[in-house]
Amino acid sequence: MDKIRARFAPSPTGELHIGGARTALFNWLFVRRYGGKMILRIDDTDKQRSTEEYLDTIINSLTWLGLTWDEGPEKGGDFGPYMQSQRLDLYNKVLERLIADGKAYYCFCTTEELEQQKEKDQREGRPPRYTGLCRNLSYHEVEEKKAACANNYVIRLLVPEEGDTVVEDVIRGWVTFENKGLGDFIIRKSDGLPTYNFASAVDDNLMQVTHVIRAEEHLSNTPRQQIIQEQLGYNAPVYAHVPMILAPDHSKLSKRHGATSVQEYRDLGILPEALINYLALLGWSPGEDREIMDIEEMVERFSLEKVSKNPAIYDLQKLTWLNSHYLRSLDLERIKEEAIPFLLKHGHISMEDVSKKEKTIGKVIELVREKVRTLEEIAEASVYFFHDEFPYEEKGTEKHFRQEGARNLLEEISSCLTSIEPFQAEEIKEGLQVLSKQKDIPLKKINPLLRFAVTGQTMGPDLMNTLEVLGKEKILERLEKAASICSS
RNA sequence: GGCCCCUUCGUCUAAUCGGUUAGGACACCAGCCUUUCAAGCUGGCAACAGGGGUUCGAAUCCCCUAGGGGUCACCA
Numbered sequence A: 001m002d003k004i005r006a007r008f009a010p011s012p013t014g015e016l017h018i019g020g021a022r023t024a025l026f027n028w029l030f031v032r033r034y035g036g037k038m039i040l041r042i043d044d045t046d047k048q049r050s051t052e053e054y055l056d057t058i059i060n061s062l063t064w065l066g067l068t069w070d071e072g073p074e075k076g077g078d079f080g081p082y083m084q085s086q087r088l089d090l091y092n093k094v095l096e097r098l099i100a101d102g103k104a105y106y107c108f109c110t111t112e113e114l115e116q117q118k119e120k121d122q123r124e125g126r127p128p129r130y131t132g133l134c135r136n137l138s139y140h141e142v143e144e145k146k147a148a149c150a151n152n153y154v155i156r157l158l159v160p161e162e163g164d165t166v167v168e169d170v171i172r173g174w175v176t177f178e179n180k181g182l183g184d185f186i187i188r189k190s191d192g193l194p195t196y197n198f199a200s201a202v203d204d205n206l207m208q209v210t211h212v213i214r215a216e217e218h219l220s221n222t223p224r225q226q227i228i229q230e231q232l233g234y235n236a237p238v239y240a241h242v243p244m245i246l247a248p249d250h251s252k253l254s255k256r257h258g259a260t261s262v263q264e265y266r267d268l269g270i271l272p273e274a275l276i277n278y279l280a281l282l283g284w285s286p287g288e289d290r291e292i293m294d295i296e297e298m299v300e301r302f303s304l305e306k307v308s309k310n311p312a313i314y315d316l317q318k319l320t321w322l323n324s325h326y327l328r329s330l331d332l333e334r335i336k337e338e339a340i341p342f343l344l345k346h347g348h349i350s351m352e353d354v355s356k357k358e359k360t361i362g363k364v365i366e367l368v369r370e371k372v373r374t375l376e377e378i379a380e381a382s383v384y385f386f387h388d389e390f391p392y393e394e395k396g397t398e399k400h401f402r403q404e405g406a407r408n409l410l411e412e413i414s415s416c417l418t419s420i421e422p423f424q425a426e427e428i429k430e431g432l433q434v435l436s437k438q439k440d441i442p443l444k445k446i447n448p449l450l451r452f453a454v455t456g457q458t459m460g461p462d463l464m465n466t467l468e469v470l471g472k473e474k475i476l477e478r479l480e481k482a483a484s485i486c487s488s
Numbered sequence B: 001g002g003c004c005c006c007u008u009c010g011u012c013u014a015a016u017c018g019g020u021u022a023g024g025a026c027a028c029c030a031g032c033c034u035u036u037c038a039a040g041c042u043g044g045c046a047a048c049a050g051g052g053g054u055u056c057g058a059a060u061c062c063c064c065u066a067g068g069g070g071u072c073a074c075c076a
Helices: A018-033 A050-064 A088-100 A111-123 A138-149 A195-208 A215-230 A262-268 A272-281 A296-299 A316-329 A333-344 A350-358 A357-368 A375-382 A394-401 A408-420 A425-439 A443-455 A463-470 A471-488
Strands: A003-009 A037-040 A104-107 A154-157 A166-167 A171-177 A186-188 A209-215 A238-242
Touching: A003 A018, A003 A209, A018 A050, A018 A209, A018 A238, A018 A272, A050 A138, A050 A262, A050 A272, A088 A104, A088 A186, A088 A195, A104 A138, A104 A209, A111 A425, A138 A154, A138 A333, A138 A394, A138 A425, A154 A215, A166 A215, A166 A238, A195 A215, A195 A425, A209 A215, A209 A425, A215 A238, A262 A272, A272 A296, A272 A316, A272 A394, A333 A350, A333 A357, A333 A375, A350 A357, A357 A375, A394 A471, A408 A425, A408 A443, A408 A471, A425 A463, A443 A463, A463 A471
Parallel strands: A003 A037, A209 A238
Antiparallel strands: A104 A154, A154 A186, A166 A171
16 A cells, blocks of 8 residues: 555634544544554635634644644645645646536526525425536626626536445445435635635645545535545545544533533643543544553554444543543653643742742642542642641531540640651651550541641541641641631 | 434443353442542443344344434535
8 A cells, every 4th residue: 555644634713622633633543553644734714714823722732632743734744735725726726627627617606596496496395406507608608797796606516417426434334425416516615715525625635645534524525525536537535434422412512511622621630641542442442441541552553443433422531530540640740740730820839839849849749649630630639738728628627626525636636746756757657656545546536637627628648648748837837726716 | 304324331332254141441339448538459230222034043144113413505
């Protein structure tokens, strides 16, 4: 087989959606697996909705996920430019050829006329389809109308009414479409830009794309693209239409279902490793019951044939579970780097603290990451490490502070801790054990109270280490404060 | 509505050519461990959409029905 070339072709009309991210992932894995080239092409033929900001966020998201490309805008390559809006000359040349060959024609029908025709078709039980009103205009008629309509015309492809178009899809096999169901569709819009089907078909050929891996919503459009390629004498690429990602209610994923873009998951404190791993599992099975994989293992195992055919419903809980796994198992340095922005955002630390309190920050993250599932939760769960003012949980207050003898015990603990030196986990543990024995109070009673008094929470990371990180001074202050609450 | 795709636990999925107690993971439940549990360990619950065929034998092959999704744009 020739050198494999696959492309990811987002349109910059929104942020990178998780469905798009998975499509990009599958393209990337495929290319890496078989040693091909990855192309990033920007399908920005929708002049109204495309923006540079969206382009930036898409590129940001891809980069954050680690999905790199060999050719693309900025980066360049032998088949550029990689923005469709910069390829208009190319499309126009192809268009001219099609018209000269009588394979495409100008159409001057107005929206109203088309609307009427459509209604009539529906009334009379015909499928609404363009029937070729402008198909047989003479050269003079075309010139006349062109002059009269101020360039407000489109170009349509003359679609054969007989025969079938067969699409080769790696995931679905051979899919047959009847040509008569297609109609003469538009390939250039009145603003002079090509339509998606046309630009896509032309570019896939010009960029020598061998495999088109994209979402299933494009399957029904594929025969159109293939007919364009046929009319142009191109060979069609191999297709792979990956199943859609649906919301829990089986509908198309939308804003009302919560986070749908990569950027939103990032803001929620999801790690790229977790998102990649989760997305890989959605619609693809690596075999041998593998679940947690790094990207290299995915590359080794990936194949389009093992991509499933049915749509997948995304499940936030599994993503979160994977995230908690990576939170715990990745290098602390890595997690630190990712968590610090969240600590800053929550006002736990300042910019100067990042280097000034680096060691403490590292220790806090190391402790807290064992207990939480997202970077956001690291920040939420570490309030008491960074602030002396923190709320006491309701149920804990009830359970610990309203307890008979609570104040007394807190004072005992306080004096016990005062003498511990050095103030480190091991020593603290021993000290508390001694206290437990002397007073004949089980640690099961001492420790939870102590935790609650100094953190305001009934649960949290390892207590001894928490105490060590907090430091004696703070703890003694907090114990005193807690004791005063008990007495009131 | 026409056309196209799809259908295994609640969810993601596995089950080489038809023969499995239909496997794993998340979630859920229970037990254990522990200074806490939101961690860890162990165990449990839970599925072949329905109906016809073909076959000694069907989740697997064929047909029909139902359900879901996509597409039929001067959006991609």
